[in-house]
Amino acid sequence: MENKNRQEKKAKVQEIKEKFEKAQGIVLANYHGLNVEEDTELRKKLREAGMEYKVYKNTLTTLAAKEVGFGDIEPFLEGPVSIAISYDDATAPARVLNDFAKDHKKLELKAGIIEKQIYDSEKLQVIASIPSRDVLIAKFLGSIKAPISKFACVLDAISKSKESEQ
Incomplete structure (x- = not known):
């Protein structure tokens, strides 16, 4: 049973790693405090913009990030973290999440990876304005x-x- 659990975790790390490798833009956000309706609204907006929105275990995300060379995001992977991923428009996740956060103060942008470069929340807000x-x-x-x-x-x-x- 333990072996099966380990295999599932390896598969999940591989999934995250593949998404990170293909992504043009990735944004980590603290979604703690959003209610179900707000979360559903956010997911809908991201889906309409052609993005994925996922919540993975932080430990698995950290392992995948390190394998891809994004180990510097580890400090941002604390607490409840959601991940918005765009494969086409590098700045789209930052724009959509930032716009949503203006009306929903509980959503907080933590960090992002735009075209393989890591940015903190302050720089993400600048990128979101582009x-x-x-x-x-x-x-x-x-x-x-x-x-x-x-x-x-x-x-x-x-x-x-x-x-x-x-």
């Missing part, structure tokens, strides 16, 4: 498009004035 990649690209393209559009309008006005002169 718009998503898609928003940044849209803003960039909009800033490029505006001068081109104005230039096209000027050229059109010049051609119309030349036509009216003839």
Whole structure:
């Protein structure tokens, strides 16, 4: 029986390790004090944003983190810790959890791993304020498009004035 329990733990550590290796963004949060409705709402928001939200035993998470090279997160793995994982958008877990925490003071961001770099809660809040990649690209393209559009309008006005002169 003990051997089976050990195998289950090894399998769980392997699962966490694989998630950490594939993840672009990971955020650890203290969820203690959230009621069932709040937790369900948070899970729904994360799922809609394409993220996973898990609670693992801290000891198993620590073992997996060390195997992947994230051993520095061990001090943040105390007490009730939930993990939000994004495989696409590195800053999405920080944004979604931070936005949720504004209305639900019991949720506390502890630390995060963004593109293999570990950040504490203060730095995570700064990262959470950065718009998503898609928003940044849209803003960039909009800033490029505006001068081109104005230039096209000027050229059109010049051609119309030349036509009216003839």
